[in-house]
Amino acid sequence: xxxxxxxxxxxxxxxxxxxxxxxxxxxxxxxxxxxxxxxxxxxxxxxxxxxxxxxxxxxxxxxxxxxxxxxxxxxxxxxxxxxxxxxxxxxxxxxxxxxxxxxxxxxxxxxxxxxxxxxxxxxxxxxxxxxxxxxxxxxxxxxxxxxxxxxxxxxxxxxxxxxxxxxxxxxxxxxxxxxxxxxxxxxxxxxxxxxxxxxxxxxxxxxxxxxxxxxxxxxxxxxxxxxxxxxxxx
Numbered sequence: 001x002x003x004x005x006x007x008x009x010x011x012x013x014x015x016x017x018x019x020x021x022x023x024x025x026x027x028x029x030x031x032x033x034x035x036x037x038x039x040x041x042x043x044x045x046x047x048x049x050x051x052x053x054x055x056x057x058x059x060x061x062x063x064x065x066x067x068x069x070x071x072x073x074x075x076x077x078x079x080x081x082x083x084x085x086x087x088x089x090x091x092x093x094x095x096x097x098x099x100x101x102x103x104x105x106x107x108x109x110x111x112x113x114x115x116x117x118x119x120x121x122x123x124x125x126x127x128x129x130x131x132x133x134x135x136x137x138x139x140x141x142x143x144x145x146x147x148x149x150x151x152x153x154x155x156x157x158x159x160x161x162x163x164x165x166x167x168x169x170x171x172x173x174x175x176x177x178x179x180x181x182x183x184x185x186x187x188x189x190x191x192x193x194x195x196x197x198x199x200x201x202x203x204x205x206x207x208x209x210x211x212x213x214x215x216x217x218x219x220x221x222x223x224x225x226x227x228x229x230x231x232x233x234x
Contacts, residue, residue: 013048017056020046025065025076026141034076036066063125064151065144078151078167094172096181096232100225102169104218107150110166111201111217112210113157122156123206130198134191139183142191147174149198153205153217185227197223 020042024030039057043050057074060066067079114122129149136142147170154166172178197220204212 011052011055013052014055014059017042017046017048017053018059021056021060021066026138026144030076035072036074036076038073062121063129064148064155096228099169099172099178100221100228104221104225106162106166106169107154107221108214108217110154110157110159110162111205112214113159113162114153115205115208115210115213117158118156118205118208122152123202126152126202126205127199130195130202133198134195139179139186142186143174143179143182146194153201156205181231182228185231190227193223194220 021036024036030036037045039050039053042048042053046053057066061068064078066074066076068074069079118126126149129145129152133142133145133149136145151166151170154163154170157163173182197216201213201216201220204216
């Protein structure tokens with residue numbers, strides 16, 4: 001019988017909790033407001049230490065899949081901010097072309113900035129999110145992981161004004177109508193192409209190449225725009 005060190009056992013336990021929480025998030029099995037079970041509830045119901053539960057939540061927090069509010073709990077998704085209200089007003093007044101033009105103006109610049117600031121831990125998380133995007137088997141999960149990857153790149157740029165602009169665009173594109181529209185242009189082939197493009201972006205960020213990261217992100221968004229145009233104009 002092999003006795004695993006306590007750190008390895010705790011890591012395995014954290015992985016189990018993380019998988020449980022991801023299942024809750026991906027399946028949408030959340031109460032109104034998206035509040036997740038508390039650390040104590042998860043620990044007691046799963047028979048796993050609070051430390052392991054906390055490690056799992058910290059990893060999801062780093063991936064941008066959950067957020068915390070002091071005294072209120074932990075929630076799925078992104079914390080609400082003023083950009084959500086503005087996005088809600090804009091969503092009915094914009095169109096596909098305007099949205100993609102805005103993304104092409106902002107996200108390549110954010111990718112270039114991310115290449116200047118990314119740490120090895122950021123790169124590891126980016127690759128994990130890209131992998132999860134490709135491995136997802138339904139549109140809801142694909143949206144979760146793909147969105148998390150683009151948000152992580154935007155956050156890694158370390159520019160609050162540009163991240164705020166990105167957040168408003170991201171909120172608009174998370175609208176149900178926009179999600180349904182994107183799902184129509186999605187196929188196994190387009191997912192594989194996106195995966196290749198995602199890793200090209202991450203490679204340039206990891207290499208610390210701002211120009212390369214900017215060009216890779218621009219190429220990726222152009223591919224997405226072309227796919228969506230084919231749905232609009234078959």
